Amino acid sequence: MKKIIVAKNIGFCFGVKRAVETTEELLYKLKSLSTVGDVVHNPLVMEKLKLKGLKVYNSIEEVKGKFFLIRSHGLPKNQIEKLKKLNFKIYDMTCPFVKKIHYLVEDLSNKCYTILIVGNKNHPEVLGIKGYGRNIKIIENKQDILKHKHKKLDRVAVISQTTLNFDYYYDIVKNIIEMVKAKEMLVLNTICKVTEEREKESIEITKKVDTVLVLGGKESSNTKKLFKICKKECKYCFLVENFSDLSKINFNNFNEVGIISGTSTPNFFIKEVIEYLKKIGYKEVS
Numbered sequence: 001m002k003k004i005i006v007a008k009n010i011g012f013c014f015g016v017k018r019a020v021e022t023t024e025e026l027l028y029k030l031k032s033l034s035t036v037g038d039v040v041h042n043p044l045v046m047e048k049l050k051l052k053g054l055k056v057y058n059s060i061e062e063v064k065g066k067f068f069l070i071r072s073h074g075l076p077k078n079q080i081e082k083l084k085k086l087n088f089k090i091y092d093m094t095c096p097f098v099k100k101i102h103y104l105v106e107d108l109s110n111k112c113y114t115i116l117i118v119g120n121k122n123h124p125e126v127l128g129i130k131g132y133g134r135n136i137k138i139i140e141n142k143q144d145i146l147k148h149k150h151k152k153l154d155r156v157a158v159i160s161q162t163t164l165n166f167d168y169y170y171d172i173v174k175n176i177i178e179m180v181k182a183k184e185m186l187v188l189n190t191i192c193k194v195t196e197e198r199e200k201e202s203i204e205i206t207k208k209v210d211t212v213l214v215l216g217g218k219e220s221s222n223t224k225k226l227f228k229i230c231k232k233e234c235k236y237c238f239l240v241e242n243f244s245d246l247s248k249i250n251f252n253n254f255n256e257v258g259i260i261s262g263t264s265t266p267n268f269f270i271k272e273v274i275e276y277l278k279k280i281g282y283k284e285v286s
């Protein structure tokens with residue numbers, strides 16, 4: 001029998017659900033709402049929000065209107081101040097887990113720590129976190145650590161982007177400890193547990209099936225991370241952002257299909273994919 005195994009931890013995470021549902025409610029009430037960058041990294045969700053009146057700008061300098069929404073990734077503090085001075089009414093949908101890191105960075109910065117954020121230099125969450133303290137450096141890879149090798153630092157704190165893979169973070173931290181000379185070094189695990197659970201479940205599912213569909217946006221960090229993890233375990237692993245991606249896959253040789261998703265993948269898309277598979281002969285098992 002051809003089966004589908006669907007992950008238990010699937011669809012929007014808590015932070016994304018909160019941001020998307022509030023955006024929809026606000027659009028219904030206010031009719032127009034502005035933001036900078038995608039509220040979530042998923043084109044299907046963004047298309048729907050834009051149709052409902054969401055205006056997405058590239059930078060704070062370009063923003064127009066009266067109402068502004070801070071996306072789940074957060075925004076640097078100085079940009080929020082700027083918007084307040086321009087009399088925008090601000091709705092803050094920064095995920096509470098990310099907000100917690102903002103408070104942490106402010107506190108560490110006040111205590112004169114040099115803060116190393118391990119993460120993607122261009123990711124909005126990392127840029128947002130950077131905006132809550134002084135003396136902050138972003139470490140994307142081992143090469144970036146070398147820049148701090150010969151500096152004599154007093155107090156150093158290391159934190160991570162929420163969607164980072166733990167093994168990757170651990171490896172970078174080991175290198176930081178070896179290379180950076182500091183009188184005191186504080187290492188904090190700020191990886192979001194939701195993404196860690198998805199990683200674990202994805203590996204379990206990947207071992208049971210012939211092919212894995214990782215549903216989610218191609219710009220979504222956690223979707224890309226899940227795809228990378230599954231690809232290591234399973235040769236036939238596909239990142240599916242939309243129906244066109246799905247229709248290109250030849251399912252003839254696959255008996256068991258695993259379905260997992262990033263944290264910004266909407267339920268309606270997951271259901272559509274399952275329906276499609278059922279139509280071509282699969283049965284949903286779990």
Ligand code: SF4
Nearest residue numbers: 013015095097162192
């Ligand atoms: S992945 Fe975690 S930190 Fe990111 S929005 Fe979801 S709950 Fe918040």
